[in-house]
Amino acid sequence: MSLEVQRQEYYRELAGQNLSPLWLSLHNLVTESPRPSIVPAIWKYDEMRPYVMAAGELITAEEAVRRVLVLENPGLPGKSSITQSLYAGIQLILPGETAPSHRHTQSALRFVLEGRGAWTAVNGERTTMSPGDFIITPSWHWHDHGNPTLEEGGEPVVWLDGLDIPLVASLDAGFAENHVAKEQDVYKHEGESFARFGYNMTPVRHRSADPTSPIFSYPYERSREALDKLYRFEAMDEYDGVKMRYINPTTGGWAMPTIGTFLQYLPAGFAGKTYRSSDSTVYTAVEGSGTAYIGDAVFKFSPRDVFVAPSWYPVRLEADAGEDVVLFSYSDRPVLEALGLLREARA
Template identity: 45%
Template structure:
């Protein structure tokens, strides 16, 4: 007797039963998931978004009245992308941003963690950050690094609130299941001792010279604790008459003085000047970026939507989103940081520019 080919309905029933059995075994056939595994270009979950300083600052001050740094571990307002839930700790891409603040007389006790961190000072002057026994006094516009697994704490000895933008590679470390955390407790103390003179790393590494008798244990991590605003801003304006980048204006990258690469191995940071009436051309890239408006005002066109910003605002551009920037009413200075070193390390960084 000649066997007959299964009817289409019979075949579909067999396929459904086969797929269901695979699912019970925690197996997914590639042919049912091909659009995820083989994308013609990235399908990015994160969305452009802007957080207004005029909205954040009052909430920051209210938080200062309601909860202490000790209760909070760190009093940080996490900037979570609307596309993600709060447990993701994702602002955009593989980087996190949050607004940390200290009221006068407050301290945030020492701890350490495997995520790399940095800080860009938004407001105030006179608070300190201490990393591995060295203190630096922070002022508006300073860029302060805190490499992975280094003891660090903060204190505000000034008479005014102090606020800064925290940046971490927290989503990346969480993705790798490599996030460790430890509070400092030694000799009954919760704050690390100061063992080096103030600004010691600046004297050793921040003036274009280096102590020849000293070899840093980690050359991939910048030994410089604080990149001073006045120096960085002066460098930016000294190049204001250069053509600059057609996509970013006059833009400078913070670098590790030991190797010329990013200060932290997973996060790059930049400072850019948009001159009066400057409007950059459109481009896009696979790195995700968090921007903070250090001075002035302007706007950005991100994925076809216009975002107007002013000093103190923070906004994000996800991977592969077309974007352009312009100044408004004068000049503008933007601080930004990105997960670009991660993509470059694995050969995944790609950029596309608008022709013409």
């Protein structure tokens, strides 16, 4: 019997014992660099919006629990994932509707794309939503959404949802619970959390083991002001323009333990240099138009478009002439950083 025949017989016997020879798969398990299964992709808001609004005619927010269209990466069909560790969706709430209260171990962010006046309630406090606002619903916190009636001035409100659903699923750590009431009790004044923690101050005896920021709503106007001032006062980065990360003001760390969130400014005509990073990143344009070069893909983006850059793909960002650009983005950077797996390269 030849050696090759003996090997094949050996491998069949291993399989019967739920064993596998590492030497046949080592080259795929330990690679020289990341080999992401996701691919660069873009979702144009003007093309998505009719489908989002049609969903509002076909199903109520209460029926759906969350009326959302999931952005599925073409490299992960059927996985409800935009990256290997992150989820993205476009959520709509119409005037007079309430998305019922629930909680889950997955952490979530909301970034408002269109409309004003709807609210999110978290931990007994409501915040009114406006375009560009970044809002957090921490792990295992009750949260619900609502919108005033037409008579009260309500209008359709659309936001980008970002969650760590794939990451939590990979750890088999998902739990969820529906509230007994449609809406949680609101017992705090609107803006109370920001008053406590949003001015580089904190109550003197505040102690918390929660890794998520105690500020759950970061208003766009304040974040935008910070970008403007840094652009005037500091030298601009050749790769990122002016880029800041949202933080937990009580620790100086990430605003969310599993999702890094960022806001960046590219002045009109900005042509960034190419960089790589081991975190996979989801972007949405807040203001202005430009071009994203991700690997071999070239994406022209406009306000409210969403695009994704996989791990270790070369990325370069440009702003159109005559148009300043603001981008919001989120990634799995906090997890990679905590595990010592974050790598970056700048050309």
